[in-house]
Amino acid sequence: MSMYRGGVGQWSWMLHRVTGIGVLLFLFTHILDTALVALGPELYNKVIALYRLPLFGLGEIGLFAAVLYHSLNGIRICVIDFWPASTRWHKQMFYAVMFLFLLVFIPVGWIMLDHALHGGGA
Amino acid sequence: MSQTTSYGSKQRPSGGAELYAWIFMRLSGVVLLLLALGHLFIMHVFNSVHNIDYNFVAGRYAKLFWRGYDLAMLWLALIHGLNGLRVVLDDALKGPVRDVAVRALYVIGIAFLALGTYVIIVFKPVAGAVM
Numbered sequence: 001m002s003m004y005r006g007g008v009g010q011w012s013w014m015l016h017r018v019t020g021i022g023v024l025l026f027l028f029t030h031i032l033d034t035a036l037v038a039l040g041p042e043l044y045n046k047v048i049a050l051y052r053l054p055l056f057g058l059g060e061i062g063l064f065a066a067v068l069y070h071s072l073n074g075i076r077i078c079v080i081d082f083w084p085a086s087t088r089w090h091k092q093m094f095y096a097v098m099f100l101f102l103l104v105f106i107p108v109g110w111i112m113l114d115h116a117l118h119g120g121g122a
Numbered sequence: 123m124s125q126t127t128s129y130g131s132k133q134r135p136s137g138g139a140e141l142y143a144w145i146f147m148r149l150s151g152v153v154l155l156l157l158a159l160g161h162l163f164i165m166h167v168f169n170s171v172h173n174i175d176y177n178f179v180a181g182r183y184a185k186l187f188w189r190g191y192d193l194a195m196l197w198l199a200l201i202h203g204l205n206g207l208r209v210v211l212d213d214a215l216k217g218p219v220r221d222v223a224v225r226a227l228y229v230i231g232i233a234f235l236a237l238g239t240y241v242i243i244v245f246k247p248v249a250g251a252v253m
Contacts, residue, residue: 017210024203028230031196031238034179038241040248041176051171060171064162071155078148108167115170 008094016073019066026063057116061109068105072097143205150198157195180247189242196238204231 036044050056076093079086086093165174182188204227211223 020203020206021210023199024207027199027203028234031200031234035237035241037176037179037245044176044179048171048175051174057171060166064166067158067162071151071159074148074151074155078152081148108163111167112170115166115172119170119172 008091012073012076012094012097015069016077019070022066023063023070052119054116057112060116061112064108064112065101065105068108069097069101072100147202147205150202154195154198154202157191158199161191161195176247179245183242183245183247189245193239193242196242197235200231200235200238204228 033047036047051060073094076097079093080090165171169178207227208224211220211227215223
């Protein structure tokens with residue numbers, strides 16, 4: 001990927017691409033694992049049990065972070081697209097994205113980490 | 123929605139298709155924000171992989187609402203993701219390599235879309251599954 005000036009615009013753009021590609025790769029995997037329900041309980045349960053390994057639990061936290069960032073930054077992109085004057089505050093808007101990201105990610109990441117380590121859930 | 127030319131140049135369709143793709147990315151993105159984050163909260167905050175199994179899916183798919191939810195999410199997320207990757211490939215690759223990559227992406231995309239759609243629609247729990 002080419003580098004421009006390395007400001008927040010550059011980083012938000014690169015993070016948007018990286019998280020987007022990561023989520024798409026997981027989506028392919030997820031369509032395949034879910035498709036196994038069509039073949040009956042035994043195989044599906046066996047494969048889904050892999051996700052209970054702590055390593056996959058950490059991967060899920062990463063997935064949540066990727067989707068959350070991509071969502072919030074996507075809203076920032078829409079705001080800039082439909083209200084171009086807002087580019088004046090583009091840095092502040094990126095900081096707002098990061099603030100909202102942490103606001104949601106910290107509690108959710110904590111809960112997911114608890115699930116991953118202690119086998120929690122409803 | 124073919125973006126490729128047979129003579130290997132990186133030639134984007136002017137106006138039309140690209141504009142619709144651009145609009146689609148924004149509309150689907152906003153809808154996906156609700157669908158995908160909702161899905162993650164339901165599956166990984168209120169539930170977890172420790173209680174998700176075949177019976178969980180069977181119980182969920184007894185309701186048409188959740189099949190519709192998953193179907194909408196599948197189509198929007200996959201097309202959003204495929205078009206996103208297509209844009210990345212347009213940036214990264216040139217000429218015939220780009221065309222082959224994008225065509226392969228479409229073939230893979232259609233196959234996954236068909237598989238996911240098929241499973242969501244025809245899934246029928248085996249007899250004896252606890253719901």
